[in-house]
Amino acid sequence: MTICAAIKPRLPAGVTRSALNSPGDRAPDDPPGIRRAAHLRARSRRVLRDRITTISIIQTPAPYLGGKRNLAKRLTALIDAIPHRSYVEPFVGMGGIFLRRARPAPVEVINDISGDVVTFFRVAQRHPDALAAELRGMLSGRDEFDRLRRIDPTTLTDIERAARFLYLQRLTFGGKIRTRCFGVDKANPSRFDPRKVLPNLERLNARLAGVTIERLGYGDVIARYDDPRALFYLDPPYWDCEDDYGVGVFARDDFERLANQLAKIRGRFILSINATDGARAVFSRFAIEEVDTTYTVGSAGGKRVRELIITNRKD
Numbered sequence: 001m002t003i004c005a006a007i008k009p010r011l012p013a014g015v016t017r018s019a020l021n022s023p024g025d026r027a028p029d030d031p032p033g034i035r036r037a038a039h040l041r042a043r044s045r046r047v048l049r050d051r052i053t054t055i056s057i058i059q060t061p062a063p064y065l066g067g068k069r070n071l072a073k074r075l076t077a078l079i080d081a082i083p084h085r086s087y088v089e090p091f092v093g094m095g096g097i098f099l100r101r102a103r104p105a106p107v108e109v110i111n112d113i114s115g116d117v118v119t120f121f122r123v124a125q126r127h128p129d130a131l132a133a134e135l136r137g138m139l140s141g142r143d144e145f146d147r148l149r150r151i152d153p154t155t156l157t158d159i160e161r162a163a164r165f166l167y168l169q170r171l172t173f174g175g176k177i178r179t180r181c182f183g184v185d186k187a188n189p190s191r192f193d194p195r196k197v198l199p200n201l202e203r204l205n206a207r208l209a210g211v212t213i214e215r216l217g218y219g220d221v222i223a224r225y226d227d228p229r230a231l232f233y234l235d236p237p238y239w240d241c242e243d244d245y246g247v248g249v250f251a252r253d254d255f256e257r258l259a260n261q262l263a264k265i266r267g268r269f270i271l272s273i274n275a276t277d278g279a280r281a282v283f284s285r286f287a288i289e290e291v292d293t294t295y296t297v298g299s300a301g302g303k304r305v306r307e308l309i310i311t312n313r314k315d
């Protein structure tokens with residue numbers, strides 16, 4: 001298991017990383033007291049090693065339509081249970097699953113067709129200080145929200161574009177993308193507060209060390225990174241909501257294309273989607289589990305919905 005260097009927990013004084021990997025240091029003919037001390041040392045090494053390979057889970061930077069908050073525990077447990085060397089997310093969005101996995105894979109690839117999403121992650125990885133400086137000067141308010149919403153993001157620098165995206169996603173109602181409107185919350189402070197946003201950005205920057213960030217169509221990223229030891233987690237747009245992330249980026253036919261491509265991959269996959277007859281039919285050749293979850297928009301209570309968790313089996 002490769003460790004994300006920037007977020008390795010600090011070791012207690014006197015314990016070196018190489019010592020964690022050394023075999024037990026007792027000889028068979030040591031007296032019982034020495035054997036017990038060696039046993040205790042070996043046990044604390046095991047505890048430390050587990051802490052090192054388990055990194056802290058990062059809060060997603062902002063709400064995002066279709067974010068998997070309510071299914072995250074179930075999905076991350078499923079991901080952890082499948083041995084894999086590379087972890088690939090072709091539809092990463094705001095990273096609702098990617099960032100909630102406690103155990104990073106040695107190779108990690110995140111991908112999205114959205115220029116806003118990809119620019120945000122790239123800037124958070126490469127220019128976190130410039131992004132933080134940009135965000136520090138931003139005002140939380142409806143006028144500013146509307147001004148930024150109207151700007152064409154491709155006319156901005158990457159740093160401005162990343163800041164704009166994070167700002168709008170923090171404040172938009174229900175994490176919406178195409179139909180953003182200023183979310184009002186009577187009971188809570190503004191969701192755009194640099195004092196809360198910036199520390200999380202630092203953690204995100206550390207978490208993204210060594211992660212490959214792609215901006216490809218899902219078909220290309222699957223083809224490029226397929227491998228017997230790859231695990232893909234796929235969270236495409238919902239059935240019947242194909243246009244939620246932009247017109248023409250994903251169409252109804254893409255589900256069939258995706259299913260055909262997934263049938264031929266050498267790696268493993270887990271795909272989640274809303275439970276509809278269409279999705280059940282298109283993915284019927286795979287193992288399908290139907291689960292209950294809650295769909296939350298804004299701060300209102302959740303609506304009970306059903307989702308499909310679809311997997312291929314390679315055993």
Ligand SMILES: C[S@@+](CC[C@H](N)C(=O)[O-])C[C@H]1O[C@@H](n2cnc3c(N)ncnc32)[C@H](O)[C@@H]1O
Pocket residue numbers: 064065066067068069090091092093094095096097111112113114117216217218219235236237238245249250
């Ligand atoms: C349901 S959202 C993913 C949400 C994510 N799991 C999260 O927790 O934030 C689907 C994502 O797929 C992306 N997308 C849509 N069409 C795509 C395509 N053809 N190739 C790659 N990504 C695409 C959208 O931009 C969107 O970010």
